[in-house]
Amino acid sequence: MRVSKIQSSQFGPDGYSxxxxxxxxxxxxxxxxxxxxxxLEELKRNTKRVITLRLDQDVLDWFxxxxxxxxxxxxxxxxxxxxxxxxxxx
Numbered sequence: 001m002r003v004s005k006i007q008s009s010q011f012g013p014d015g016y017s018x019x020x021x022x023x024x025x026x027x028x029x030x031x032x033x034x035x036x037x038x039x040l041e042e043l044k045r046n047t048k049r050v051i052t053l054r055l056d057q058d059v060l061d062w063f064x065x066x067x068x069x070x071x072x073x074x075x076x077x078x079x080x081x082x083x084x085x086x087x088x089x090x
Contacts, residue, residue, distance in 0.1 A: 037069055048075075
């Protein structure tokens with residue numbers, strides 16, 4: 001698809017129009033957001049098993065709607081459930 005000169009003038013040379021003009025300053029002033037994922041070392045452990053798990057479509061869609069790592073988030077929820085119910089038995 002070709003873009004006319006009028007349309008292409010709306011964008012910068014890289015094709016993006018929403019980047020701040022002073023990108024270096026914007027990066028300096030940005031705030032890092034901590035996520036809730038476990039440390040990388042824990043993610044790399046070879047303790048996980050590949051299984052087939054059937055989930056309702058809306059549940060799967062909800063977990064996938066976030067950023068990458070939806071399988072890790074499902075595992076974290078299942079672990080929290082397991083730990084909560086393990087405490088009930090003791």
